[in-house]
Amino acid sequence: MTQELLRVTDLKTEFQRGDEKVYTVNGVSFSLREGETLGIVGESGSGKSVTVHSMLGLLQGAGKVSSGQAIFQNRVDLLQLRRKQLEDIRGRDIGVIFQDPMTSLNPTMRIGNQIMEGMLTHQYASRKKAFERTLDLLHEVGIPEPKARFRNFPFEFSGGMRQRVMIAMAIACEPQLLIADEPTTALDVTVQMQILALMQKLKQDRKMSVLMITHDFGVATNFCDRILVMYGGKVMEAASLDTFIRRPLHPYTIALKSSIIEVGDRHKKLQAIPGMAKVWNAPPHHCPFYERCTFATQQCLKEVPELTQVDDQEDHWLACHHVEEVLKSVG
Amino acid sequence: MAVVMTNVAATKRKKRSQWGLAFRRYRRNKLAVFGLIWVALFLLIGVIGPYIAPYNYQTANFLAANSPPSLAHIFGTDNLGHDMFSEIIWSVQNALEIAFGATLVSFLIGIVLGMWAGLRGGLADLIIMRLVDSMFAIPTYFLDLILVVSFGRGMGPILLAIGITGWASYARLIRSQVLSMRNSDMVEAARSLGASQTQIAWRYVLPNVMNSMVVALAFGIPGDLTVMAGLSVVGMGLRPPLPSFGNMLAQSGVNVLGYPWLMYFPAIVFAITLLSFLFVADGLQEALNPKG
Numbered sequence: 001m002t003q004e005l006l007r008v009t010d011l012k013t014e015f016q017r018g019d020e021k022v023y024t025v026n027g028v029s030f031s032l033r034e035g036e037t038l039g040i041v042g043e044s045g046s047g048k049s050v051t052v053h054s055m056l057g058l059l060q061g062a063g064k065v066s067s068g069q070a071i072f073q074n075r076v077d078l079l080q081l082r083r084k085q086l087e088d089i090r091g092r093d094i095g096v097i098f099q100d101p102m103t104s105l106n107p108t109m110r111i112g113n114q115i116m117e118g119m120l121t122h123q124y125a126s127r128k129k130a131f132e133r134t135l136d137l138l139h140e141v142g143i144p145e146p147k148a149r150f151r152n153f154p155f156e157f158s159g160g161m162r163q164r165v166m167i168a169m170a171i172a173c174e175p176q177l178l179i180a181d182e183p184t185t186a187l188d189v190t191v192q193m194q195i196l197a198l199m200q201k202l203k204q205d206r207k208m209s210v211l212m213i214t215h216d217f218g219v220a221t222n223f224c225d226r227i228l229v230m231y232g233g234k235v236m237e238a239a240s241l242d243t244f245i246r247r248p249l250h251p252y253t254i255a256l257k258s259s260i261i262e263v264g265d266r267h268k269k270l271q272a273i274p275g276m277a278k279v280w281n282a283p284p285h286h287c288p289f290y291e292r293c294t295f296a297t298q299q300c301l302k303e304v305p306e307l308t309q310v311d312d313q314e315d316h317w318l319a320c321h322h323v324e325e326v327l328k329s330v331g
Numbered sequence: 332m333a334v335v336m337t338n339v340a341a342t343k344r345k346k347r348s349q350w351g352l353a354f355r356r357y358r359r360n361k362l363a364v365f366g367l368i369w370v371a372l373f374l375l376i377g378v379i380g381p382y383i384a385p386y387n388y389q390t391a392n393f394l395a396a397n398s399p400p401s402l403a404h405i406f407g408t409d410n411l412g413h414d415m416f417s418e419i420i421w422s423v424q425n426a427l428e429i430a431f432g433a434t435l436v437s438f439l440i441g442i443v444l445g446m447w448a449g450l451r452g453g454l455a456d457l458i459i460m461r462l463v464d465s466m467f468a469i470p471t472y473f474l475d476l477i478l479v480v481s482f483g484r485g486m487g488p489i490l491l492a493i494g495i496t497g498w499a500s501y502a503r504l505i506r507s508q509v510l511s512m513r514n515s516d517m518v519e520a521a522r523s524l525g526a527s528q529t530q531i532a533w534r535y536v537l538p539n540v541m542n543s544m545v546v547a548l549a550f551g552i553p554g555d556l557t558v559m560a561g562l563s564v565v566g567m568g569l570r571p572p573l574p575s576f577g578n579m580l581a582q583s584g585v586n587v588l589g590y591p592w593l594m595y596f597p598a599i600v601f602a603i604t605l606l607s608f609l610f611v612a613d614g615l616q617e618a619l620n621p622k623g
Contacts, residue, residue, distance in 0.1 A: 098523075106517050169520075
């Protein structure tokens with residue numbers, strides 16, 4: 001068993017919106033081992049990104065972490081750190097890649113300098129070393145002619161190339177943990193695959209842990225070792241990739257999986273999940289998925305289901321009152 | 332011909348920077364190009380004016396007072412016998428010093444307070460923005476007059492007076508730009524990779540609001556020139572015999588029917604100058620913030 005790198009326990013985050021509070025993350029717990037890739041999936045508004053932003057102290061203005069722990073490397077609680085200490089960890093021990101490479105790079109800075117910036121800030125390398133390392137990184141992420149490209153500005157790059165630059169920035173200081181917040185969403189499919197392949201290679205070369213946020217099941221099942229399904233700011237199901245593909249048990253996961261369109265599905269009846277993800281003005285006091293669930297009963301309205309292990313052999317966790325019923329219907 | 336042109340464009344493409352692209356857009360605006368030429372000439376005369384002016388601004392030839400344009404005095408002379416051509420050339424220097432100096436003062440105050448308000452938010456934002464509001468509420472012109480009356484009519488006091496009354500609009504503009512920048516993906520990405528507040532302010536936010544700032548500055552200079560001339564009209568501008576456009580215009584009005592050249596020449600030069608600065612500002616606006 002490898003070492004645990006990150007353990008998040010009962011993370012709760014709320015936003016102040018005018019006079020009311022919005023409860024976005026309502027007690028999320030998960031752990032990530034060294035070298036492991038964890039995918040967090042869920043539809044928009046399920047609290048995936050906020051979970052990660054809370055951990056990194058990137059919440060702006062109205063957002064506040066109200067409780068929880070995020071123990072990193074078995075030594076520090078990210079949520080308790082002061083701003084300065086957190087700045088030291090961000091970019092050095094934890095690298096982050098964002099969704100939209102078109103807007104995430106500084107248009108007034110040469111891309112080489114942007115990659116160097118992180119290494120210099122963290123005093124990871126001297127200016128000369130950082131320069132050489134930047135050339136190596138550019139080469140490693142698959143940008144041809146690193147020397148010439150070093151001096152280019154972001155507007156001279158395509159979306160996929162910019163995402164490669166973002167990746168180079170994120171891994172410049174050899175972080176142990178790479179957080180990827182929908183890294184392929186803004187790219188077109190062929191480029192998506194290239195970027196995923198690149199990330200896969202970098203991950204294996206460095207034995208990095210990756211936390212991948214995505215709403216694309218294809219990406220998640222291609223790339224991750226374990227998958228966490230979130231809804232209403234809570235973890236609904238956590239399973240190894242294999243279990244997730246073969247035998248998902250949460251009604252939400254099943255519903256999500258049946259609302260995917262695949263190539264050639266022209267005549268298949270699409271099963272959309274009725275309703276929309278809810279905005280929580282109070283912490284959920286019933287199962288968050290209650291309104292949209294086909295298995296819902298009075299019990300679901302009375303108690304919030306706890307995340308429990310399905311059976312002792314498997315690493316499969318579920319937050320649902322009706323495992324038996326679901327099992328029966330799945331067959 | 333067309334083939335050759337495209338070839339040139341293709342070979343040059345590699346070296347083109349953002350500023351190069353901006354300059355290409357700027358060049359398309361003919362008025363802006365004219366403005367730029369005039370402004371450049373104006374700057375040149377501001378620097379070398381004292382050496383090329385045919386007479387010193389203090390030389391008064393009483394015998395030739397109020398003479399119409401002639402070979403010796405191509406723009407004529409005023410009621411004390413000052414050569415108008417030389418007066419105009421000397422005024423350029425004074426006008427430039429005050430216009431650039433005052434704009435710089437406003438700009439520096441504005442940029443510091445605006446960035447502070449935008450990045451810090453909260454109480455600092457509240458206080459600075461109320462200060463901006465009160466600056467807008469007080470008529471700038473009268474505040475200028477009061478300041479000039481209490482500090483004197485020298486170059487320095489006038490420059491400072493115009494400067495410290497004009498910062499509010501810069502501060503407001505910069506704050507609004509910083510606010511929209513503060514929550515951008517770019518700043519978030521920088522923060523997530525460990526950039527500190529100061530780094531974000533100077534390396535990410537400031538360079539990206541610079542385009543709008545350059546435009547605002549370019550609009551600010553003719554504004555300050557006008558304010559400076561306005562002070563002269565009520566006799567609170569530069570103290571004669573230091574020449575200034577405002578003084579010349581204010582004095583020419585009395586005798587405009589008898590000696591019209593006293594008004595024509597300075598007024599034309601001043602008007603073209605103001606227009607040129609505005610054309611340049613407009614051209615920069617188009618070149619730096621292109622919309623479609």
